Amino acid sequence: MTDTARQQLISRPFDPFDFMARYGTLIALALLILFNFAFTRNFATMQTLNVNLTQVCTIVIVAVGMTLVIATGGIDLSVGSLMAISGALAPMIFLGKIVPIGNVALAVAAAMIIAVGVAGLFGLFNGWLIARFRIQPIVATLILFIAGRGIAQVLTNGNLQTFRVPQFQWIGLGRLFGIPVQVVLMVLLVIAAAWMLKRTVFGRQIIAVGGNERAAELSGIAVSRVKLVVYTISGLCAGIAGLVVIAINSSSDANLVGMGMELDAIAAVAVGGTLLSGGKATIIGTLLGAMTIQLVRYTLLANGVPDAAALVVKAGIIVLAVWIQQQGRRT
Amino acid sequence: MILRLASALIGRWLFFGISIAMPEPSDAFRIGFAMNTDNLLSMTAIDKRFAGIPALSGASFAVGRGEVHALIGQNGAGKSTLIKVLTGYYKRDAGEVVFDGKPFEVSSPQQAQASGISTIYQEINLVPYRSITENICLGREARRCGLLDWKRMHQEAEALLQRFNVRADVRRPLMEFNTATQQMVAIARAIGFSAKLVIMDEPTSSLDEREVAVLFNVIRQLKQEGVSVVFVSHKLDELYEVCDRVTIMRDGRTVKTAAMNEIDKIGLVSAMLGRAIERAEGHATAFSDRDEKKIGKVLLSAENLAINQIVQDVSFNVRSGEIAGFAGLLGAGRTETARLVFGIDRPRAGTMIFNGQTFDPNKPSDAIAAGMGFCTEDRKSEGIVPDMSVAENMMLALMPKLSKSGVIDEKAQRDIVERFIRQLGIKCSGPDQKVRELSGGNQQKVLLGRWLAMNPRLLILDEPTRGIDVGAKAEIQALIKTLADQGLAVLMISSELEEVIEGADRVFVLREGISVAEFDRDEATEDAVMSAMAHGSAPTVAGAAP
Incomplete structure (x- = not known):
């Protein structure tokens, strides 16, 4: 019987939706690149590649954490605000506004670790609200979505912090073997998260919690701990992204850092093929999703379409991606 | 979202490695059926494939006007697929459907309902916080000048319920009513006023006996009004109570259609399995007699467990290599007791000793670490x-x-x-x-x-064979027995009396949250167990009745 079943699996007729759900993002990305090769001037240059990669980096870093959160069936609206907190805190530390630190390297290291750590703690707080009190994730993370930016503004008295600290800005402007540091950071995070999701017990438990929380609990999985950890990871990712953004800008404005980032990250996750209801996730998909959205925006801008119109196209892509996903699940 | 059970696998039925050849269904019957012009519904030579694997191949099915027609078969035989093709949930690959004298083409359950085909699913899909009226009229609200016409909707809801002899204040939230009433609301909502054909997909699987009786009255009522009913069930006894004819499916084909009074249970089972089975005569389950000598010492004992009204005072014990059965009506506290043992809920009172040590699990992982496993009754959601x-x-x-x-x-x-x-x-x-x-x-x-x-050392099985076809059921029962023979302690909860009586070495009877009786294998007769379930003790014991 297994032989017959196997033969039939091989001769399975082509299902366009299933195919699109699986490879749609990749194909869209490839088509976009081909289109640009043909029509966009100066597309095939290292500079274009750099511009696009550096712009997509922060979204991908945040979206990696978001993918894990969404895989458990949750969502994290606070990531943009956590970026602002991390972005406000780091300069205060390395500029010595809290405690003067003589050694620049030490100050920068402390700034990075503390800023990212604090963002992680706020993520843990999200997870605690969700796991301990069973508050819906969208409501629980809305708290820091609103309050987080407020905290960042209070920290800085609403002032713009500007700085010129190459040791710190290395994370946003430096290069490693000719590759921008933040791109290296992004690639490392993507690989680590993808490996974790596929090969580790914790990764499997994330998917199980999103796929059927009660079944996961009855199988002995510590559901609360899984949630605490994914929201913490999401907070840490947001913290890192916050540092990258202020390093590129040489300044930190609590009003602007990470503004709208939660929606960009969710869009990247959705376009990448992760189920928004949880239980199925792909980190590589998220990477491709973010790059697709970025490249669409670039393509439109490079060909003279205003940014406002590009937003509409971006929305269109998200709708298309979600529609294809649903069709793929139907049969 | 309704989970779809893919019924895509075909091939020989494997029974512990022994494959049994199946006779081919007769073509003669297939052709003979579609010709009948009195039929309300006739489906002829329906094909449906999923990803290339046939789920239906040449299935034919006809229902007369005012007929209650049973549709049975093992899981994966194609019953659900056939119904979903009929209700427009799936698109058929080949074949034709005639309904009410006209070719029938629908592409969604909503369209099917509008044409007079209603479906009642296993689960009750209602909104507990809203009133009965809102539940019944959901999606087809009466409007006047663009506003909701509450007066008319209340009247309609009342009239609809009266049709099924239910009197209830339709303005009250649904959750204030008992399960039987909720079930009736679900049925009323599904049937509405215009249904010509009502499909009931295992409607009795979550009902107790009284609720089943009410449902059967509804079916008889519908029949009187000339409404046809398709009745899908795994419980063969029920079919003889309400059905006129039965169609048996196997491997995506409709292999037999017969009047209920012309076919006996063994005939039904052998048609479903595609082979003659001797077991159906002697034993109703696959639990053959067990050798009691293999039973070891007590592994788990629980004294006076309680949480709330549902579990008030439950004591029992399970020995290694033993199958201990929990019998009781719905709401007797069997599942709730099992949840206490497995650490899902925390008891308010009582003690447990597992493997010689005090056992007080905080969460399922504690019970798992101690060597327990728990197969839930709710396969889909837990x-x-x-x-x-x-x-x-x-x-x-x-x-x-x-x-x-x-x-x-x-x-x-x-x-x-x-x-x-x-x-x-x-x-x-x-x-x-x-x-x-x-x-x-x-x-x-x-x-x-x-x-x-x-x-594990102890396996808790809550309704291990619910919603499972006869063949797989026998396999699972035989497997449970083998596991116990190998020394596993099994705590088995089952609402099927014969499964508990034939399967368990000892039967504990729970009634309204209290463990009221314990029977050894040779004492556990149907009469004795049922009497304990109903009255709280064996009929001879004094003080059972006021």
């Missing part, structure tokens, strides 16, 4: 992770033990999964097939595999 593969589902509990510093040992995992797929006879295309694509019986086996892989 058991399987539908989008995960067979392998991932089966390894869900074992996974942490099978890993090196958090990294899964893929090879060890695959070996175990493949072994259990073979041992349990799970019909799937391989370890990587999604578990939601399997039939109910195979999903249950995957869950059994999840716990057996842990090598």
Whole structure:
């Protein structure tokens, strides 16, 4: 019987939706690149590649954490605000506004670790609200979505912090073997998260919690701990992204850092093929999703379409991606 | 969202490695049927394939006006697919459907309902916080000048319920009413005023006897009004109570249609399985007599467990190598007691001793660590992770033990999964097939595999054969017996009396949250157990009645 079943699996007729759900993002990305090769001037240059990669980096870093959160069936609206907190805190530390630190390297290291750590703690707080009190994730993370930016503004008295600290800005402007540091950071995070999701017990438990929380609990999985950890990871990712953004800008404005980032990250996750209801996730998909959205925006801008119109196209892509996903699940 | 059970697998029926050849269905009957012009519905030569695998091949099905027609078959035989083709949920690949004298083409359940075909599913899909009226009129609200016409809706809801002899204040929230009334509301909502054909997909699986009786009255009422009913059920006894004819499906084909009074239970079962079975005569279950000598010492004992009204005072014990059965009506506290043992809920009072030590689990992982497994009664919402593969589902509990510093040992995992797929006879295309694509019986086996892989000392089985076809049921029962023979302690909850009586070495009867009786294998007769379930004690004991 297994032989017959196997033969039939091989001769399975082509299902366009299933195919699109699986490879749609990749194909869209490839088509976009081909289109640009043909029509966009100066597309095939290292500079274009750099511009696009550096712009997509922060979204991908945040979206990696978001993918894990969404895989458990949750969502994290606070990531943009956590970026602002991390972005406000780091300069205060390395500029010595809290405690003067003589050694620049030490100050920068402390700034990075503390800023990212604090963002992680706020993520843990999200997870605690969700796991301990069973508050819906969208409501629980809305708290820091609103309050987080407020905290960042209070920290800085609403002032713009500007700085010129190459040791710190290395994370946003430096290069490693000719590759921008933040791109290296992004690639490392993507690989680590993808490996974790596929090969580790914790990764499997994330998917199980999103796929059927009660079944996961009855199988002995510590559901609360899984949630605490994914929201913490999401907070840490947001913290890192916050540092990258202020390093590129040489300044930190609590009003602007990470503004709208939660929606960009969710869009990247959705376009990448992760189920928004949880239980199925792909980190590589998220990477491709973010790059697709970025490249669409670039393509439109490079060909003279205003940014406002590009937003509409971006929305269109998200709708298309979600529609294809649903069709793929139907049969 | 309704989970879809893929019924895609075909092939020979494997019964613990022995394959039995099936006779081919007769073509003569298939052709003879579609010709009948008195039929309200006739489906002829329906084909449906999923991803190339046939789920229906040449299925034909006809229902007369005012007829109650049973549709039975094993899981994966194609019943659900046939119904979903009829209601427009799936599009058929070939064949024709004639309904009410006209060719019938619908592309959604809503359209089917508008044309007069209503479906009642196993689960009650209602909104508990809203009133009965809102539940009944949901999606077809009466309007006047663009506003809701509450007066008319209340009247309609009342009239509809009266048709089924239910009197209730339709303005009250649904959750204030008992399950029987809620069930009636669900039925009323589904049937509405315009249904010509009502499909009931295992309507009795979550009802107790009284509710079943009410449902059967509804069916008789519908029949009197000339409404046809398609009745899908795994419980053969019920069919004789309400059905006029029966159609039996096997491997995507309709293999037999007969009047209920011309076919006996053995005939039904052998048509479903495609072979003659001797077992159906002597034993109704696959639990043959067990050798009591193999039973060891007490592994788990529980004294005076209580949480609330549902579990008030329950004491029982299970020995190694023994199958202990919990019998009782719905709401007797059987599942709730099992949840206390497994650490899902915390008892308010009572003590447990497991393996010689005080046992007080905080959470399921405590019970698992102590060596317990728990197969839930609600496979879909508490058991399987539908989008995960067979392998991932089966390894869900074992996974942490099978890993090196958090990294899964893929090879060890695959070996175990493949072994259990073979041992349990799970019909799937391989370890990587999604578990939601399997039939109910195979999903249950995957869950059994999840716990057996842990090598437990005590396995709690809550309704292990609910919603599973006869063949898979026998396999699972035989498997439970084998496991007990190997020394596993089994605590089995079942609402099927014969399963408990024939399967269990000892039967504990629960009634309204109290363990009222304990029977050894030879004392556990149907009469004695039923009497304890109903009255709280054996009829001879004094003081049972006021």
